[in-house]
Amino acid sequence: MYKKLIVILALSSFQPLAAETTESLTTEAQARIKLFSTELKTNLMQAVKQGGHPNGVQVCSVIAPEIQKKLASDGWTVARTALKYRNPANKPDQWEKQNLDWMLSASQKGEPLATMAKAEIIEDQGKKTFRFIKAIPMDTMCVACHGQTIAEEVKTKISTLYPADLATGFTPGELRGAFTLQKQLN
Numbered sequence: 001m002y003k004k005l006i007v008i009l010a011l012s013s014f015q016p017l018a019a020e021t022t023e024s025l026t027t028e029a030q031a032r033i034k035l036f037s038t039e040l041k042t043n044l045m046q047a048v049k050q051g052g053h054p055n056g057v058q059v060c061s062v063i064a065p066e067i068q069k070k071l072a073s074d075g076w077t078v079a080r081t082a083l084k085y086r087n088p089a090n091k092p093d094q095w096e097k098q099n100l101d102w103m104l105s106a107s108q109k110g111e112p113l114a115t116m117a118k119a120e121i122i123e124d125q126g127k128k129t130f131r132f133i134k135a136i137p138m139d140t141m142c143v144a145c146h147g148q149t150i151a152e153e154v155k156t157k158i159s160t161l162y163p164a165d166l167a168t169g170f171t172p173g174e175l176r177g178a179f180t181l182q183k184q185l186n
Helices: 002-071 094-108 140-146 152-161
Strands: 076-081 117-124 127-137 175-184
Touching (some): 002 076, 002 117, 002 152, 094 117, 094 175, 140 152
């Protein structure tokens, strides 16, 4: 009886700990996303102002990976992904694809993308990993490079940097992609 009680107490005390861990990791993930988004938008707006939208494509190609690396500290992996990705390195893994499909379906039913996110602790190759994904709605600022009508000079720049580009044809408000973060816990 005593051993049974210890097991029950141990298991019941694990749930709040897991919830607390998920909550604190989610807060940290959201902070990293905010930094990423703010820095990328700032650099992108400056680049477009200085050299037009082809210059903006260059920023997304060079600066975004640098920002990701900078934010990938303390065991975090920070990235962007999409169903229709521009860079093959951003192709979604199985977990990301499943969640992107959910986001797309939910948004088509009228759920707002701006608050759409998922956090969970999963078992990955025998290791506990915290995963977080947050939707990126298509912004009006992004139409020049990801929209339905793209200027020839921008198309040329995109095809030079990304010959297998899939990330066009979007309208504002649609699911453009997602920020995806993970941290190995053990």
